[in-house]
Each structure stands twice: as structure tokens, then as C-alpha cells.
Amino acid sequence: MEAKSIATITADGKFELNICSLTEILHNLKCRDLAIVSMAGVYRTGKSFMLNFFIRYLREKGWENKDWFGPDNMKIQDGFKWKNGSKAHTLGIFVCPEIFYVKKNGEKVGVLIVDTQGLFDSNSSPDTNVNLMSISALLSSHQILNFQRKVCGTDLEHLQLSLEYALAASRSFPVKEKSFQKLTFLVRDWPNPDEHKFGQGGDEYIDGILKNIDPIQQVKKSIHSGFEHVNGFLMCRPNEKIDVNGTFEDLQNSDITGSFREHIIMLVDSVLNPKNLVVKKMFGQPISANGLINLISEVSNNIKSGKQPKIETLLESTIKANNATALQEAVLKYRCLLKRLVASSLPTDDVLRIQHEKAIKQAEKVFYSMATIGTESQNKDVWNHVEEECKTYYEFKKEEIRLRKATTRKSALEKAPKILQW
Template sequence: MAEQIKVTRSDSFENVSKFSENSDTMMSGDAKLSSSEQYGAIQIVKSEEKHKFILDHEALERILLQDHIKDKHVVVVSVAGAFRKGKSFLLDFLLRYMNFTYIEEVPNGDWMGPNDVPLEGFSWRGGSERDTTGILMWSHVYLATLTTGEKAAVVLLDTQGTFDSESTVRDCATVFALSTMLSSIQIYNLSQNIQEDDLQHLQLFTEYGRLALADTGTKPFQRLQFLVRDWSFPYEADYGEEGGRKILERRLQISEKQHAELQSLREHIKSCFSEISCFLMPHPGLKVATNPKFDGRLKDIEPDFKESLSQLVPILLAPENLLLKEISGVQVKAKDLVQYFKSYLNLFSGDELPEPKSMLVATAEANNLSAVASAREMYSSLIVPISSRLKTISSSFATQL
């Protein structure tokens, strides 16, 4: 099935904007990033004409098959939701935290940085037109020490916004479903409130997990983090995690008064995710919303927003909160994630949306191919040297005779 993927040259590496001058971690092995290619957002899933999505598997392998990364269990954090609602803007603050915590390793410091420094990383801009297309992966994979002592690889994904004027419903479903299937923490970025249509879209995008749920007895997806931006009702529920919990309980509550369809919708969402939480964010301020020259400097952002941001990001990315990616209850390594990307993208390569049944088949295929690759790797590292040595001994013995 993997052969069906259309291969593209990794041209996205030629125009990578640097995020950090820290290049201590150089890459080794066959999958390498040169120093000029480090620290950028790489488009690994691209949108083509006729609403087709293709995988730049060369770019993906360069990131995930680095020698110091490929055998690490992986944490995948993705941000998805409607277009022009600040997903990439949020991701760049996640990058600041990751650099501060897992590269600079400064304990209990101010990870948000100086007030007068522009925000860099994933491309973002103000305005009404879409900016991100397809799925982007940050080229630097962070190594984080979990509370168990294990070192895990942390991957950040940015996704094309849903429901812009150029995307079909199928496009939206494809990108959202892919990011949900591949992430361990899916941030569902919403504006102002959790509305009924937001839940309906979520049901549509997660429909592909139904069969996996029925066949394996486990929930197909892991953590869903509702993130409500520009929350305007702090008198009903406070900004932050506690207010989010209150609103989430109300929105997902099931009662006898509800229509059966509304009850089914809520049951479906709860059955698809192992963990669901919510966080309420205030508006970042008029300078952010209306100034076309705004470049992310903290001095231009409202204090309430910065305070909420300082609470939100550690909830997602602190070592004790990182969640290893699991598929069918098995933890996934970085090298395995490459195969899942290939298998899942093939699932959406046809003209129609796949049946939910196909997800289970694609997962099984990826599991099998990953197991074969691991067995081949073990054979090469253990059996081949022994076989070679035995041949040498046999040849030596024959010479003596």
C-alpha cells in the first residue's frame, strides 16, 4: 500500500527559516539535516491540485530517522481547528517553551522571554486569508526526560485550518483526521465558545475511530485538549483550566431532554478519546487583532492573555504532562511513526473519504511493516555479524585441514 504515495523532492528544506542559533545537536546517520536546514517548519503533507494530499516522505524521514531520534518513543503534539484563529501563533509559544525547557534546560525560569523580541517559528500572520496548508512538522525533534526517566522524542505539528474558502469538507476531514490519528495530544483550537457545530465537526473528523474502538476494546485516540480562544464570559467561567472544565462538562452533558442525535454525538466524542480537557483563553488585545505590523512581541499582548498562556503551555508540555503516542495500546517509536504516516495518508488518497473500517486495516498494515523493519534491523545487528564470524572460523578450519 505504501507504494501508492506520490513521492516529492524535499524542496521544502531549501527555504527553512532559522528559529535558533543553537546547533549543538548535529545529526548523524543517513537521515541528516545540515546546519542551514535546522529549526524550521517543514511541510510534510502537501495539498495538490484537485484536492489531493501527498506525503513528502523524504522530508519526514530526514526528521524522524535521525540516529539519536528514531528509536525513541514519541510524543506528538498537534494543533487543529478553523483557519485564521491563531493556531500557528500558539505553536510558536510552544516552541519557546520547548527551547527553554529542553534545550537551554533552565529550571523555573521565565520561558516566555523578553518583552521586545518578535515571535518566530511556524509561519503566521494577521489578516483574513489562510496561511498554513497541509501539515507542517517542526524540523527539530526535542528530547525530553519523562518522570519515569525515559528520554522521549517530542514532535510538534501545525495543520491547515478548516473551512476556509479554498477547502472542501473532504479536505478538512482529511487533515483533521490525520492529525488526530497521528498525535498523542490534539489541541482543538476554537473561537469564543464550544458550539454545537464544533462538536458536530469533531464527530465527523473522528468517525474513523469507530471500528478500531469496536475491534480492540480501547479508545482509538488519546488526549483531546479543547482550547477556547477569546473567551468573553469570565463571569460565567474563569479563564484557565478550571473554567474550561466547567464549560466542557456543560457542553458534553447528556440529558434525557436532548434529542437522541445530540446524545449520540456526545457519547461518540467521549468514546473516542482517553482524556478530554478544556482551557479558556482571553482575547490577546486590539494590537494583536488589528495591527498589520504586529510581530508577536510580548509588550503588545494583553497581560491577561500572557498570564493564561503561562499556565496553558506547561499543562501541555511539562515533562510530567507529556503523553507518549500509542496506537492500539502499543507505544510508538519515531521510526514507526514514519510508517503510520505513509499508511494513513494512503487511506485518504482516493476520491472518496475512506470507510472507518479502512483505518483498522491501515493500522494493522503499519504495525506489520514496523515489526518487519524491526526484525530486519535486529537480524542485521545480531545475526549477520555472527554468520560472518562463523564463515571466517570455518574458512580458517578448512585451511588448517
Template structure:
């Protein structure tokens, strides 16, 4: 089996990646901009005043719509949980692994500071909202396909500044957009806090799509102090989780329901017990992540946990309704979900499911439009030569059918009537794209560019010859009329040239173009009638 293949070069040891977020939009490279240092990108912001949520769509597009990754199936690994549980700290070791996994000692030197997502010691929270790492990692799976791995950091729950709605919203957004969630908290705390998501939403989703709505959930139990009961690592974690998720008669009915539903919500549930990182990590204000201050047991845990998480066969691709989601599709889901969490109250599970169905259909629309655009670009886009209108329309019809069939064949949520609205939207948007491609192709026609002056020049020549002929045979009044029309044609030609040169009076120029087009069309029709009669 081939190992993961990442297309990013590591940052030199000791070089900081902190706070490299950019606010400017620039093209579509996997880093925020070519030649830049990678860093965390704030995509969801929480307002401190009214606790509202906003999505930075442009920042998200810079990450997800890079040409190298936008059509790849996406793996979103998020780390969530209570504040001050070392989520960013763990994520930075994951980043270090992704950049150095080809090295035997990927953990690095003993004195090397830990960089990446911003983190620090102390009792106050550090991360707010939701952040993504600006680089999307391409990893090759065993079957040769490449998946795009996105790393997500989330605001810690239950701090002194956040409301219950803030915590629930961050958790719900990260759970609904990620395919692998690492939850740094105790399972009982998670279950008690987010009953709504695991019970009502999970039940509605199962009724709608008959599939588990989420992929992978791993409880990361930090500072585990009882290895004599349950050993560190996955084995002890599995035994501990089985014990915690047991349904007992003495439990409250609501807690029993949550424990029963969590297995129906996630395809895979696991647990890892991680020891305390050491007193220096917890108490030293000068700690910067250097391994020399980290407990050996903690480092051993990292060496087991992180390579297992990123093993190609363990990377769970994001799925909605059984469809694997691309980076482009993930953008639509983010935009749909953020809408329902902008109110004062938590949304009803039905609203959450409706948002999923909306994003599911919008992702199918985006994929169909992208197919049409790419194929039409290959036909008549850019610097490609002019294509005859009949031939272009024939190819358009073929590509249009392909795009519509792609939308139809994609499994969607919401029912037929709901999906028909998006089918109609797709047809309208594809028609707009066709008109744009048609005009672009017509602009390449050399004769079309000079059609108006050519028609006017031919008209001037004909009127000049006709005027002389009429004068020769004694029809002076008719000759004078021809001279007048010739004068008007010359004025029109000079006016058209001035408008083209100056860019002014475009309405007059359009009228002259239209008149020349009508004249040419009438002559063409007469020519066709003559050919048919012959």
C-alpha cells in the same frame, strides 16, 4: 520529580527559525542535518489542482529515524482547528518553552519576535498540509524513561481554498497519528464537522481492540470573551466543556450520538479558555510576535497552559491497540494512512481501521527486523573478525527466534489470518538479511578470497609433478594429457587474475570460481570418507 530534560540548545534570541526545511537526505541526526538550524518540515502536501495528498517519506524519515529517537516511545502533540485561529502562533510559544524551560522567564524579552513555524496576521491562511518540527525533543519522565516529543502543525480548516474532504482528511490524519491533540476551535464546530471519525471509526475500533483508539484531546478556546460565565484556564474550560457535551433530549439523534461517542474515543478530554491576545496582535500589520504588544491576560494564560501540557506526567505516549508506538512505528502509520486518503472520496471507517491494522503489523515487522539486524551486527557486522560458518549459523538461529518471538508477542490488530501474512513477510525478509550477513562474513575469510587461485595453483603443481612422473615411467601420452590440463589450469589462473583486476567478463570469472569450488568440495568429501573409514 525531575523536570523535562531536553537535549537541544536554544537558538539565540531573535534568531529566526522560519522556513529551514531541507529537501536533501543526509544521515540520521535529530536536526535535519548536523549543524543546521532547526525548522518546520513539510511531510504532507495538498495539491491545489486535484486536492490530492502526498507524503514526503524521506523528510519524515529524517525526523523520525534519527538514531537518538527512532526506538523511543513517541509523544505527538498536534495543533488543529479552523484557519486563522493562531495554531502556528501557539505552537511557536510551545517551541520557545521546550528550548527555554530551564529559564524562569521562558517567554522571553518583551521586544523579541516570535519565530518557529511560519505564521502571520491577516485573513488569509498560512500553513498548508501537515508540518513537523525538525527536532525531536527527548523528555525524561518520572520513572527515568525518555520519550520523544514531536510537534505537529496542521492546515486550518474551513478556509476559502480547501474542500470539505481536505479539512476532514487533515483532521483525521493528525488525530490518528497524534497522541495529544490541541484543537483550536469551538467544541460544537468540531463535533458537527467530524462525526464520522468519532462515531463509526470509534465504534469499529472499540469492537476490534476493546480500547479507546485515541489518547488526549484538548479544546483550546481562543478569544474567550465571557470570563464572568466561565473563568479563563482549565477550571473554566472544564465547566464549559461539561456544559457543551451534555446530551439533551431536544438535540438531534446524530448530535447525541457524537457526544456519547467522543468520550469513548479519547482517553482524556479537557478544555482551556484563553483570552484574546490584544488588539495590536489582531490589527497591526507590523506585529511580529513581540510580547510588548500581547495582552497581559493572554501571557498569563500561556504561562499556565504550556508548562502544564509539557509536564512529564501529562505527556501521553502514542498507543495503538494498547502498544506504545515508537518513532520508527509512527513512520509506518503515516505511510499506511496516507494511502487510504488519496482517493476522491473520504475512506470508509472500515478502510481506516484496516489501515491501522496494516500499520500495526508493519510496525511489529520493522521492530523485529531491527532487533535481528542490531544483534547480527554485533556478531559479524562491520569490521568484526570472521566467524566460523557453523558458529554464525547457530547464532543466527538464536537471534532469528528472538526476532520472530518479538513479532508474535506484540499485540496486533486484524485477526490471526491477517497477521499470518505479515509473519510470512517477516520470515522472508529475515532470510534475505541472513543471506546478506552470511555473504558479508564469508568475504572476511582470507582463504575464501584467494580460494580460486589457491586451488588452481595446487592443481598446476600436482599436474606438473604427475606429468614428470608419468614421463619417467614411459607413459608419454598420459604425460602429454597432464601437460595439456596444466596449460588449461594456468590459462584459467591468468584469466581469473585479469578478471579480478579489470572487473570485466565477470560471468567467466564466476564460472572459474564455481569450478574451483566443485573441485575443492569433491576433495573435501573424499577426505571425510577416508577419515570415517579409518
């Protein structure tokens, strides 16, 4: 199964969201909670290669199957297309269309794997890099940044817009939670295991990087303010065949040996083991599939031109997306409650009106529990739309019941002469 493109970068650097692909994937979701792992970073550093192991771990339920890595003759490529070369292969943002389900704390969670275009290639402008990173951060619950050998200060600049957004949101909206959940710095081909050991030695390494004083110190400070959890992971070099061979599609498990294989297994489990999974939230609350679609759609509209949008514009888009989701969920709640009554009976107009009033109150609770970041005036305007949609549905159901009653009476009258004759 190949990954689906949900966003592309045009030849002139403009950003295009494929909302149909994103909607198609998320509307297959069979639970409410989502965990979305997204990997981004410098091109030609093996992001897509690594994500194939993420997919395999999920398919084989690696948290309870010690043999999830598979036999030696098993091919590595699985889900994402990837190859080596001087040009970035992945152009945009791709999602594995298969949603994987796991149990976390007794609740079902849907897991999505995301691959982002190689950053800093010759076709990507600084604005393109920043915009891509912002969409990736908004989409994911666990953002993994992939680096080669070390993390340079300039490598963090593409986080700037995301972090400015996170800080502005914390100041503008009445919420205590941070905007983003988890950020992992994954350093490939780490050359100094004597200073910081492979694997979890990355935590100490990244902590030191973020404390060093340099021209982008403000970006570094903002990382801990924008993300709830920040950590690092250091990978050793693979063997020579993986490093230079041009026929990556032919690689098998037998080509993944020694410490490199051990650390792949360690990394994947640290990200995807149910106890380590991070559920996608927006301002402290789990975000629904509709909520995520609304958010990505609104923000994508701001970056179509390829230029960085103003923070104020992003915040306004966030409010619009949040209110749109609150409207959808409130109307859905109302319809479900009214359908439950009408499906099994033919209530009188008075009974239907009473049920309508009860359903409206429940819808109002749902709406205001979700519409928490807009102004009172903004939220009131959207609530008025909720009431209008509910009233329209109420009138529709009233007419439906009237017609069903009429049909029932007609059927009874047609049968009456036969009964009398009998």
C-alpha cells in the same frame, strides 16, 4: 528554523503526503518514545501564533526555567510562519523539524510540534476538513482543537471520521485501550469568565457542551469513547495591538501583557511540562518512528482522492501498517543479534546455524508481541516474510564469513615463507 510541510491540499482538494519530509524528521529521533502535540481548528484564530510559544518553552526548558518567556524585546515568531488576513496561511500539515528531548519518569521522550491547515476556509470541502482532522488525530498524542469564543456543535463534525475509526477499532481489535490519547478544546477570546473562569474553567465548560442534546449527539458521545482524556482551556482576549495589527512578524514580548500572557504561560506548561506530556501510543503500546510512518502512509493512501474513505478500509490499512512495523522490528532484532556474533569472531557453520536459530526465536517473540490486531492468517503470512528475510541475511553472513576466512588463510600463507626464512 521553519516548519516543514508533511502534507498538502492541492487546488482540486486532493490530499498529498510528503513522506520524505516526515521520514527525514522522524529518522533523526534519538529515543523510542514520542510525544506529538498537534493544533487544528478554524482558520485565522492564531494557532501558529500560539505554537511559537510551545517551541520556545521546549527550547528554553520552561519546566525548569521560570524565565523561558524571554525579554521584552524578543520577537514572538519562531519556527512557524504566521500572519493575519482573510486567507488561511498554513495549507496542509506542518511539523517543526526540531525534535525536543525531555525526561519523563526517567525516560527520554522526543517532542514534536505540529500545525494543521486552517479548517473551513473557502478552499476546503467538508471531506477535506474531515480527512485533515483524521490525519492530525492519528499523528498526535495530544490533539488541541482551537476555537474562537465558543464551541458550536457543528464545529465537532470534522471529528466524525476519527471517532468512527476509534470505535470500529475498539470493536474489531483485541485491545482494551482507546485509539487516541488526549483531546484539548482551546477556546480563544472567551467572553464569559463569570460563567466559567479562564484557564481550567474550560473543563467544566466542555463537559457541559458534550452533554447537551443536539443533532450531533452521537459525535459528542463518541469523543470520550475515542480519547483517553478530554479537557478544555479558556483564553482571554489579547490586547488591541495583537488583535488587529497587520504586522504580526514585528510583534515582541512587550506586546503580550497582563492576563493574556499569564494564560499563555499556563496553557503551555499544562501541555508541555514533562509531567503533563502524553506519549504517542497505538492500541496501548508506544509507537515507534517506523510504526508512525507506516500508519500515516497507509491511511494517507486511502484519502488521496480527497473523499472520505470507508472505515473498513482504514482498519485494513491499520493492520497492514501494524504488520509492516512488526516485520521491520523483528528483522532488525534478528540482524542485531547475528551481527553481534559475527563482528568479533569467525564462527564455524554449526555455531552460526545455532546462533541463527536462537536469533529467529527472538525475532518471533518481537514480531508476535507487536502483530496483535490482524487475523491469525494475516499475521502468519507476514511472519513467513520475516523468516525469508532472516534466512537471506543468514546466507549473506555465512558467505561473508567464508570469504573472511579465505582471506585470513591467504594472508597467513603469504607470511609463512618469510617466517620460515627468518
